[in-house]
Amino acid sequence: MNDKLFVKGSEAIAEAAVRAGCRFFAGYPITPQNELPEYMSWRLPEVGGTYVQGESEMASMNMIFGAASTGTRCMTSSSGPGLSLKAESLSCALGSKLPHVMAIMMRGGPGHGIIFPAQQDYEFAVHGPCHGGVKQFILAPSTAQEAVDLTYSSFDIADKYRTGVLILGDGFLANTIENVTFPPMKKLEDLPQHKDWKITEYDPNHHKLITSYFPPEIMEQENIKMGQMYEYWEEHETQYQNYLMDDCEILICAYGSTGRICEEVVDELRNEGLKVGLFRPITLHPFPKKVFEEIDYNRVKLIVSVEMAIPGQLVEDIKNYVARRTRVEHFGRSGGVLINPGEIKEAIHKMVEE
Amino acid sequence: MEIVYKKSSNFIEAGHSFCPGCSHGIAHNIMMDTIDEMGLAEKAILVYPVGCAANAMTYVKPNVVHAPHGRAPAVATGIKRCAPDKFVVLYQGDGDLAAIGMAETIHMANRGEHVTTIYINNTIYGMTGGQMAPTTMMGQITTTTREGRGLHGEGQPIKMCEMISTLGEPKFVARYALDNAKHVIEARKGIKKAFQMQVEDKGYAFIELLSMCPSNWHLSPKDSVKYMEEEVIKTFPLGVYKEEV
Numbered sequence: 001m002n003d004k005l006f007v008k009g010s011e012a013i014a015e016a017a018v019r020a021g022c023r024f025f026a027g028y029p030i031t032p033q034n035e036l037p038e039y040m041s042w043r044l045p046e047v048g049g050t051y052v053q054g055e056s057e058m059a060s061m062n063m064i065f066g067a068a069s070t071g072t073r074c075m076t077s078s079s080g081p082g083l084s085l086k087a088e089s090l091s092c093a094l095g096s097k098l099p100h101v102m103a104i105m106m107r108g109g110p111g112h113g114i115i116f117p118a119q120q121d122y123e124f125a126v127h128g129p130c131h132g133g134v135k136q137f138i139l140a141p142s143t144a145q146e147a148v149d150l151t152y153s154s155f156d157i158a159d160k161y162r163t164g165v166l167i168l169g170d171g172f173l174a175n176t177i178e179n180v181t182f183p184p185m186k187k188l189e190d191l192p193q194h195k196d197w198k199i200t201e202y203d204p205n206h207h208k209l210i211t212s213y214f215p216p217e218i219m220e221q222e223n224i225k226m227g228q229m230y231e232y233w234e235e236h237e238t239q240y241q242n243y244l245m246d247d248c249e250i251l252i253c254a255y256g257s258t259g260r261i262c263e264e265v266v267d268e269l270r271n272e273g274l275k276v277g278l279f280r281p282i283t284l285h286p287f288p289k290k291v292f293e294e295i296d297y298n299r300v301k302l303i304v305s306v307e308m309a310i311p312g313q314l315v316e317d318i319k320n321y322v323a324r325r326t327r328v329e330h331f332g333r334s335g336g337v338l339i340n341p342g343e344i345k346e347a348i349h350k351m352v353e354e
Numbered sequence: 355m356e357i358v359y360k361k362s363s364n365f366i367e368a369g370h371s372f373c374p375g376c377s378h379g380i381a382h383n384i385m386m387d388t389i390d391e392m393g394l395a396e397k398a399i400l401v402y403p404v405g406c407a408a409n410a411m412t413y414v415k416p417n418v419v420h421a422p423h424g425r426a427p428a429v430a431t432g433i434k435r436c437a438p439d440k441f442v443v444l445y446q447g448d449g450d451l452a453a454i455g456m457a458e459t460i461h462m463a464n465r466g467e468h469v470t471t472i473y474i475n476n477t478i479y480g481m482t483g484g485q486m487a488p489t490t491m492m493g494q495i496t497t498t499t500r501e502g503r504g505l506h507g508e509g510q511p512i513k514m515c516e517m518i519s520t521l522g523e524p525k526f527v528a529r530y531a532l533d534n535a536k537h538v539i540e541a542r543k544g545i546k547k548a549f550q551m552q553v554e555d556k557g558y559a560f561i562e563l564l565s566m567c568p569s570n571w572h573l574s575p576k577d578s579v580k581y582m583e584e585e586v587i588k589t590f591p592l593g594v595y596k597e598e599v
């Protein structure tokens with residue numbers, strides 16, 4: 001297969017996953033991400049992998065649970081309604097330390113919602129994707145190429161920390177057709193072998209048990225380790241884009257597709273005389289919180305969280321990190337209405353005048 | 355002297371935590387004994403449910419994956435598809451398999467995954483203290499059907515062998531009981547047949563074992579045997595429901 005393709009974001013993620021060594025995929029149809037499982041259904045058999053269409057998102061996530069326990073690189077995908085259904089087994093998979101990757105392409109909500117792009121699952125994905133207080137590693141690509149690069153690395157992160165990585169995109173990313181360049185196909189024999197825990201290795205003296213069920217004292221120790229891991233991630237694994245932040249007086253915070261749109265907004269507002277910059281978190285968990293300790297609050301008079309979510313979700317985190325050191329506002333669209341640069345600019349002009 | 359019965363070497367030496375008279379122990383014994391006899395311990399991956407059965411997962415020697423409640427069929431699908439040379443056995447209770455996990459159960463059976471299900475039907479939610487299960491019999495008293503099942507729109511007991519045998523892919527579907535020596539020997543034969551099918555890659559087998567839960571039936575182990583003979587087996591007739599081997 002060619003290294004350069006003109007494809008939808010969903011397909012780009014699928015091919016990147018295959019090249020990263022993903023050999024098992026299970027999913028259930030839901031717009032706006034159907035092209036991802038569809039791609040996997042023919043592509044995985046080509047490379048000796050397996051695709052299974054699950055009878056639900058729950059079943060699909062549990063198939064991932066099983067596949068991961070054999071040490072196979074594996075993935076599932078869905079949209080927000082599917083994330084709700086995956087939540088139970090996600091908690092069990094994270095608690096059982098089973099590496100896996102999941103792509104969620106958000107659509108308007110709540111409820112059935114609507115198939116058009118939104119960012120209304122930030123809160124759910126970042127702060128509480130499932131019971132038990134466990135968290136996952138969350139990457140938020142803004143372009144198809146970034147989605148390729150992040151997906152390719154996501155399997156390494158999942159393996160390194162024995163955790164789940166969520167690629168959080170939206171209907172806009174999933175369906176926009178773009179040019180992308182793919183990294184090389186990884187050799188399976190070069191990947192981590194997980195001999196110490198994977199269930200397919202039998203050792204009569206070492207019973208292997210994959211579970212998230214422990215006596216209280218052990219459970220607490222596991223939770224302490226989990227908390228320490230999240231702290232380590234915050235120290236070492238955060239990623240973000242700094243676009244003209246260093247001299248800005250107004251700072252836009254936006255992630256994913258909205259982040260991409262806001263780059264253009266920054267350029268245009270600068271032309272109109274406002275010193276605007278963009279902070280675009282790429283890792284939503286661990287969140288690059290430290291950035292908010294490095295901001296010169298004498299200079300930055302306004303921070304605006306721009307997101308396809310009403311009520312705002314990211315804005316609540318930003319307020320928390322800013323801790324009243326400057327003014328924080330929210331501008332958003334929601335329910336599947338795609339946000340546009342013109343209205344963002346207008347909203348920021350208005351905020352400045354207030 | 356000839357040894358006619360011994361504990362399977364697939365248990366670690368650590369007692370067990372099933373109640374007196376519970377059939378989970380007998381089911382485990384014949385399952386492990388068969389794994390022993392067929393030399394499958396190294397290849398085996400046991401998928402455990404949520405329910406009393408999960409008590410056993412720390413004292414068996416083969417490798418174990420503990421699935422979320424009812425999801426063992428989906429978990430087992432992921433395992434077997436990634437490791438087709440392994441011997442995968444699902445061990446599930448009736449609440450786990452026939453209520454919360456019904457969709458996963460039917461669809462795995464319908465795909466005909468090359469695994470074996472051991473289904474422990476004790477007509478009750480054992481672990482949570484004796485609530486109505488999908489298999490609870492008409493008139494059976496549980497903590498959530500205090501006047502007996504059937505008076506308040508609970509429907510009738512679900513019969514899994516009958517349902518599974520209507521599907522195209524399953525190759526061997528049979529129901530046994532664990533109430534007396536004769537029945538246990540028959541059950542063991544059924545388990546062996548099902549295991550052999552998986553070894554030979556002949557498709558999906560579903561083995562139902564009618565089991566006793568004296569604690570939540572509120573009967574002595576002895577009276578539980580009687581209840582099994584007089585009530586349970588009448589509701590859930592024993593026998594082979596499908597055989598295409």
Ligand SMILES: Cc1ncc(C[n+]2csc(CCOP(=O)(O)OP(=O)(O)O)c2C)c(N)n1
Binds near residue numbers: 404449478
């Ligand atoms: C999602 C979820 N729902 C409910 C429970 C509580 N629960 C634990 S065991 C069990 C019932 C198990 O009954 P059964 O499958 O019949 O097994 P038995 O204990 O009778 O062998 C339930 C409902 C749980 N652990 N997880």
Ligand code: SF4
Binds near residue numbers: 372374376476568570
């Ligand atoms: S509660 Fe019932 S099923 Fe559970 S261990 Fe006791 S007798 Fe067995």
Ligand SMILES: [Mg+2]
Binds near residue numbers: 447479
């Ligand atoms: Mg039961």
